[in-house]
Amino acid sequence: MSVLTVAAFLPLAIWLYLLLGRGMFWLARERDDSEQIEPLQWPSVTAVVPARNEADVIARSLDSLLAQDYPGTFRIVLVDDQSDDGTGNMARALDMSGKLSVISGSTRPVGWTGKLWAMSLGVSRAGTKASDYFWFADADIAHAPDTLRSLVARAAAQKLVLTSLMAKLSCVTPAEHFFIPAFVYFFQMLYPFAWVNNPKNRLAAAAGGCMLVNRAALESAGGLAAIRNALIDDCALGKLMKGQGAIWLGLTERSVSIRPYANMTAIRRMVARSAYAQLQYSPPLLAGTLACLLTIFVAPLLLAVLAHGVARIVGIAAWGIMAASFIPMLRFYNRSTIWSFALPAIGLLYAVFTLDSAVQHWHGRGGMWKGRPQAMVR
Numbered sequence: 001m002s003v004l005t006v007a008a009f010l011p012l013a014i015w016l017y018l019l020l021g022r023g024m025f026w027l028a029r030e031r032d033d034s035e036q037i038e039p040l041q042w043p044s045v046t047a048v049v050p051a052r053n054e055a056d057v058i059a060r061s062l063d064s065l066l067a068q069d070y071p072g073t074f075r076i077v078l079v080d081d082q083s084d085d086g087t088g089n090m091a092r093a094l095d096m097s098g099k100l101s102v103i104s105g106s107t108r109p110v111g112w113t114g115k116l117w118a119m120s121l122g123v124s125r126a127g128t129k130a131s132d133y134f135w136f137a138d139a140d141i142a143h144a145p146d147t148l149r150s151l152v153a154r155a156a157a158q159k160l161v162l163t164s165l166m167a168k169l170s171c172v173t174p175a176e177h178f179f180i181p182a183f184v185y186f187f188q189m190l191y192p193f194a195w196v197n198n199p200k201n202r203l204a205a206a207a208g209g210c211m212l213v214n215r216a217a218l219e220s221a222g223g224l225a226a227i228r229n230a231l232i233d234d235c236a237l238g239k240l241m242k243g244q245g246a247i248w249l250g251l252t253e254r255s256v257s258i259r260p261y262a263n264m265t266a267i268r269r270m271v272a273r274s275a276y277a278q279l280q281y282s283p284p285l286l287a288g289t290l291a292c293l294l295t296i297f298v299a300p301l302l303l304a305v306l307a308h309g310v311a312r313i314v315g316i317a318a319w320g321i322m323a324a325s326f327i328p329m330l331r332f333y334n335r336s337t338i339w340s341f342a343l344p345a346i347g348l349l350y351a352v353f354t355l356d357s358a359v360q361h362w363h364g365r366g367g368m369w370k371g372r373p374q375a376m377v378r
Contacts (some may be wrong), residue, residue, distance in 0.1 A: 008311040011299045012318040017166035018296075019321055023192030026185070026325035028332055030193035030250040032165055042072030043132035043156070043190060045212075048122030050105075050115050051139035052081035055090055058256045062094050064142040069329045070149050074099065077125050078139075079118040081105040085138075100319045101125060106353035115208075119233075120224045131215055136237075138209040140259035141167050145253045151212040154248065161217035161245035162238060164206040165252040170260045179267045182346045184251075185326060189204040190278075196238070196249045208234030210255045217244040231277040251332065268353050275357035286358050290351050297322070297347025319344070 014080060019026070045063055065076050080088030082105055089101045103125050119136060126134065133155070135148060147165075155163045167189070171180045191205035211234065218224075221240050226342035230236035241247055261267045279285040298320060304313025323340035330339055 002311070004307065005309070005311045005314070007298075008303050008314040011303075012314050012321075015300075015318050015321040015325075017187065019325055022189070023194040025188040025192035025194070026328060028188065028251055028328045030197060031215075032150060032154070032252045035228065036150060038149075038153045039156040042070070043152065044073035044124040044130070045152065046122075046131040046153060047076040047134055047135040047137050047148075048119055048126065049076065049078045049139050050081055050118035050122065051078055051083065051091070052105075052118070053083045053085045053112070054087045054139040054277070055083070055085040056073055058087050058090055058092060058142045058174070060141050060142050060258055061137075062091055062100065064144075064147075065137065066094070066097060066099060066161070066227065067145050068143070068148045069145045070152070072152070072212055073127075073131075074148065075131075076100045077122040078102045079105050079122045079125075081114060081118040082107070113221055113231055113233065114232065116224055116228055116233050117295045118293075120228075123224060134213045134215055134218065136208070137212040138167075138212065140257060141209040141255050142258050143210070144254040146307075147210070147252075150254065151210075152241060154176050155212055155214070157250060160248050161214040162206060162241040162247040163212040164234070164238070164247070164249045164251065165210040165255050166207040166229060167209040167255040168251070168253050168256050169257045171335070173260065175263045175267055175341070176261050177301045177335060178342070178346065180350075181329045181335055181339070181342065182326070182332075182350070183267075183271070185329045186350065188329075191235070191249075193251075196247065199246045203211055203243075204239040205249055206234040206236070206238035206241075206247070207249060208237075209257065210252070211237065213237070213241065213246075217241060220244055221359050232274050264317045264349075268356060270362055271350065271353040272357035275354040277310075277356075277357075277363045279354075280363060289314050289354060291355070293351040297344045297351075301344035308343070 036290040046203050068074060076099055078091050078100065080102060088102055088104060103121065105118050105121055123134060141356050151163050154160065166184065170176055191203060195201040195203040196205045221244050227233065227240055238247060260365045279289055300315045300318035303311055304319050307315055326340040326343050327337050330337055
């Protein structure tokens with residue numbers, strides 16, 4: 001048996017593990033479509049919305065929050081994070097019910113990332129004891145009217161300290177068709193939702209667009225200050241809160257992103273903003289990650305096309321498993337299953353985006369968000 005044939009079994013073994021041994025992430029079963037028992041008494045909730053230069057989406061996002069069919073006390077604090085496009089004034093014009101407060105953000109202190117500082121200002125405005133829960137909601141997400149009701153019902157029934165929904169991302173443009181289902185698929189591969197939702201498993205994560213957090217548990221964990229320098233704020237918050245109790249993360253169609261990605265460049269920027277931070281700004285981890293991406297996604301295709309004999313058969317098997325595992329996510333996004341065979345090319349491009357994230361960091365532009373580099377210098 002040749003060296004190539006022996007090496008060909010490595011990606012196949014990895015895909016068998018991913019298929020059977022990683023929380024069955026690829027089935028995308030963790031969703032918020034089940035009915036929850038509603039509490040007898042609805043707790044108070046304050047939505048905290050950090051917003052920086054969101055004039056193109058803020059009206060639709062805030063309208064969806066103001067339209068929440070929630071039986072308990074509910075109010076909204078929007079933090080205008082030094083926008084220069086009129087975001088704050090547009091938000092103030094929408095408040096007809098008295099539920100919405102708009103405050104102006106201040107310059108972030110050293111050691112804080114911009115989004116977390118804005119969130120902390122919203123928490124401070126809400127008041128330490130004013131709410132039972134904080135609903136951290138991104139300014140580019142629109143929510144169905146029953147979203148908060150469903151979140152609170154689940155949190156109360158399951159005694160959760162954090163309940164998070166992975167908002168359904170825009171998947172309209174050709175670039176989105178190619179990249180977006182894979183983005184969520186890769187996230188679930190890194191953070192299998194079944195493991196995140198298992199109190200006995202240490203893995204923790206959250207999705208920043210929609211996070212309902214128990215106020216008392218957050219205070220007990222040290223508040224947002226405990227993760228103030230985290231670039232990947234949602235997963236940092238998930239880890240922080242899992243130290244306080246059970247958390248839950250699932251897919252949803254109730255909350256949808258209204259931020260379009262018109263082309264590959266826009267998606268590259270979105271990925272590059274945090275990919276190197278995910279690798280702890282470590283060159284060895286970067287090299288290892290790139291090698292893994294090439295082995296897992298590209299090698300099966302090369303073996304299937306260029307190899308011969310047993311090596312080709314093994315490559316075809318690995319590519320087939322890879323494609324099959326992608327189908328549930330494609331169906332969630334209403335895309336043709338034919339896209340599953342493009343996963344090697346998609347994985348290669350995400351490897352390029354990851355390398356670009358490191359290059360941006362090395363040039364002092366790491367974590368670029370709305371014109372501000374936020375990555376910590378290491």
